[in-house]
Amino acid sequence: MFELDLDSYSEPVKLILEKINNWAAASIKMLPNFLVAVLTLIAFIIIARIVRRILTKLLDKTTSNLALQNLLIRIGYFAIIAVGLFAALGILELDKTVTSLLAGVGVIGLALGFAFQDIASNFISGVILAVRSPINIGDIIEVSGHMGTVTDTNLRVTSIKTFQGQEVFIPNSTILQDAIVNYTTYGKRRIDLAVGVSYGEDLRRVKKVVLETIDKMQNVIDPQNTIFAYTGFGGSSIDFEIKFWIDYPDHPSFLDMRSEAIMSIKEAFDNADIMIPYPIRTLDFGIKGGEKLSEMKLNLLENQDNSQREID
Known part of the structure; x- marks a missing residue:
């Protein structure tokens, strides 16, 4: 019979157990840092929400452009969360990971830029629309054959509610490139x-x-x-x-x-006895060998007389 040689597996097993012990020791050693990193990230999320509320109140007083308000609020919110994420990685002594992550983000961003040109175009168009503000929420506009009231605008699309009751989502790049008719501007x-x-x-x-x-x-x-x-x-x-x-x-x-x-x-x-006329058409059956309408009427009367005489 075939017998297992346990001695031949002793060395690999020892290496695996040694690795597991090292990982366990490292995990226990990093546990306090991990808890601090999690608390740091939670703290930055709370700070981001507080900053978002403060920005909302400040922007409500400084500008009536809702699109620009949404843009600045979102940028501030996600920027604080990103700082918190990198701070948490630094606490975990993953500086090299942070550097690699940033490099990877740059490479991935370049690749995605080519792969998702339309999305990038809509994003940039959304930023331009937020800054220039040719349209605002509540405006009645007509663009690309759609007419209605602007209900929302973000960094990707602008939504309008048509007078027929449908909601239409129009890409920001389309709004930026096409002609916009704004019926609210002059009132x-x-x-x-x-x-x-x-x-x-x-x-x-x-x-x-x-x-x-x-x-x-x-x-x-x-x-x-x-x-x-x-x-x-x-x-x-x-x-x-x-x-x-x-x-x-x-x-x-x-x-x-x-x-x-x-x-x-x-x-x-x-x-005032003023007449609005309607078109009058005259039918002439006498063109090119046909009978005229007056002749057809006379012939019809003659046929009726002959029929009556035959009956009598």
Whole structure:
């Protein structure tokens, strides 16, 4: 039978036991330092939270840019935690580990920079947006075909709530590169309405009626900047545009005011006996050998008379 030679394993076993004893002794020796390192890291986390609260109160008093506030608060919070982490590693006498960690972070950061260019681009764009602040939380904006209210902005994306009730997350790089329409900046918005009147109307009288109607509407601002302009001869009407300003964003909404303007102009035209024409189409069946509509009617009447005579 095969027998194990225990003597041949005695030396390796001794080495393993010696290593285990050394590790146990080192662990017991490092236990106080480990506890101090853990307490140090916990202390820095507590300090970071206190600093975050202090920064929040200070920034609330100094700037109304919520994006910039969030950026500075997060940078301060994570910077203090990073200092605490390196201090804990120093207490554990892992200075070489800290140096290697920093070098590794640099190499990994370089590799990740190439691998995640979009994420890095969004991060940098988020910093630029926070500093320049072209948009703020609560603004009504339109970007990349999406229109709504800005609900949140961070270092990666900006979220807006559309008027249809959906939340859209737009990458910061897209916002920085695309055109942004901010409807909140100036606090007002212009409503443009296209209308048509009959060719038989007195155009000066039409202009006077429309301007008086818009001027009487509530919530219309800057009436001196209201624009009335005839735009051309349409197929069945003379077309014009009326352009006026309202507070925006505010109540009533843009859609409410546009709807109110349409109803008011229609009512004013009815009272003044001004006609808004609708397209009239004439069907001619006599083109290229066909029968004209009048001839078709006469033929139909003749057929009805003949049918009646046959019955009689």
